[in-house]
Amino acid sequence: MNQKVVLITGCSSGIGLALAVHIAKDEKKRFMVYATMRNLSKAEPLVEAAGRTLGRTLEIKQLDVCDEASIKACVDSLPERRVDILISNAGMGLIGPIECQSIEEMKSVMDTNFFGLVRLMKEILPDMKRRKKGHIVVISSVMGIQGILFNDIYAASKFALEGFCESLAIQALRFGLNISLIEPGPVITEFERKVYDEGLKIDLSKADKVTADMFTNVYLKNYKQIFETLGQTPEDVAEHTLKILIMDNPPFRHQTNTLYTPMTTLKYADPNGDLPIETFYKMVFEHDKVFTASLNFIKLLQWRSRKSFKLEKSN
Numbered sequence: 001m002n003q004k005v006v007l008i009t010g011c012s013s014g015i016g017l018a019l020a021v022h023i024a025k026d027e028k029k030r031f032m033v034y035a036t037m038r039n040l041s042k043a044e045p046l047v048e049a050a051g052r053t054l055g056r057t058l059e060i061k062q063l064d065v066c067d068e069a070s071i072k073a074c075v076d077s078l079p080e081r082r083v084d085i086l087i088s089n090a091g092m093g094l095i096g097p098i099e100c101q102s103i104e105e106m107k108s109v110m111d112t113n114f115f116g117l118v119r120l121m122k123e124i125l126p127d128m129k130r131r132k133k134g135h136i137v138v139i140s141s142v143m144g145i146q147g148i149l150f151n152d153i154y155a156a157s158k159f160a161l162e163g164f165c166e167s168l169a170i171q172a173l174r175f176g177l178n179i180s181l182i183e184p185g186p187v188i189t190e191f192e193r194k195v196y197d198e199g200l201k202i203d204l205s206k207a208d209k210v211t212a213d214m215f216t217n218v219y220l221k222n223y224k225q226i227f228e229t230l231g232q233t234p235e236d237v238a239e240h241t242l243k244i245l246i247m248d249n250p251p252f253r254h255q256t257n258t259l260y261t262p263m264t265t266l267k268y269a270d271p272n273g274d275l276p277i278e279t280f281y282k283m284v285f286e287h288d289k290v291f292t293a294s295l296n297f298i299k300l301l302q303w304r305s306r307k308s309f310k311l312e313k314s315n
């Protein structure tokens with residue numbers, strides 16, 4: 001059987017875990033998944049979700065994207081070092097005013113989210129070029145194309161990914177390789193909880209009153225509701241990604257959340273770049289009541305469609 005070898009990073013939770021399981025459970029058994037994580041003692045949830053695929057179409061391996069030796073050891077352990085599809089998923093968030101963040105914290109975000117991919121590519125790209133076959137799939141974010149209040153460093157790390165991939169994609173074409181950026185909006189995972197909990201702990205004394213107030217009473221106040229209304233499940237992102245994997249001509253960019261696309265469309269609608277910035281500003285500071293009402297309206301629609309789905313099922 002001509003199975004494609006898929007290597008995924010960051011599979012201990014969230015999108016990486018869902019991707020590994022969804023791809024390994026492919027009915028046509030088109031893939032052999034190497035689901036990696038930096039800390040193998042966190043493998044239990046993946047083992048449980050993988051079920052019968054474990055040892056068949058899914059294997060778990062150690063890989064820390066911040067450690068070149070661990071990437072090399074993992075790739076060396078694969079039959080013929082072959083990776084047909086690399087899914088670079090491992091990542092971390094960071095929110096808050098930059099005045100309250102240390103350069104060390106910021107470097108750790110860049111090291112994981114951006115240099116993590118660079119390290120993987122340095123190890124895997126030369127083999128793909130030699131074989132003239134391969135697909136690199138990067139879990140970016142809507143923040144890879146559009147900055148959001150108090151996500152300055154995280155958005156910068158995702159913009160860096162996108163610039164890197166956009167440049168490499170031209171070279172990749174020469175070798176018949178594909179690169180795809182998956183751009184989810186908010187997804188309900190550990191990421192959301194970790195980022196929020198860290199946000200609550202920030203010592204805001206280094207920020208001025210206006211900034212501290214904006215972070216607490218605008219950003220943090222809306223955060224949970226945004227995830228509740230616009231948030232996707234990791235399984236949903238995994239379904240979108242599998243569709244991209246099986247395409248003959250996969251797109252370079254793919255947004256997974258149609259509720260979020262009106263926001264990102266603003267970026268492409270105005271070459272001056274003012275439109276998205278002014279719209280975000282107005283949403284937060286001038287039309288905050290309309291904004292909250294819209295979120296509540298989406299929530300109501302979702303509640304009603306879930307309720308009618310339950311009724312249909314019970315009939």
Ligand SMILES: NC(=O)C1=CN([C@@H]2O[C@H](COP(=O)(O)OP(=O)(O)OC[C@H]3O[C@@H](n4cnc5c(N)ncnc54)[C@H](OP(=O)(O)O)[C@@H]3O)[C@@H](O)[C@H]2O)C=CC1
Pocket residue numbers: 009010011012013014015016037038039042063064065066089090091092093112139140141142183184185186187188189190191192194234
């Ligand atoms: N959740 C969201 O709203 C969105 C997330 N994304 C992106 O999706 C990706 C996955 O995040 P998500 O599933 O939500 O969050 P999770 O926190 O659930 O998962 C992040 C994964 O990355 C792993 N990781 C972190 N650092 C390293 C490292 N140095 N080496 C290997 N693995 C590492 C974590 O491992 P460990 O358990 O050891 O920490 C974990 O497995 C990230 O790139 C994120 O930026 C994009 C858009 C929205």
Ligand SMILES: CC1=C(/C=C/C(C)=C/C=C/C(C)=C/C=O)C(C)(C)CCC1
Pocket residue numbers: 140141142143148149184185186187218219222223226280283284
């Ligand atoms: C939409 C929106 C907001 C927040 C959006 C958030 C919180 C998005 C999170 C996206 C994530 C987590 C992507 C991960 O890569 C604000 C600024 C509160 C108000 C203006 C409108």
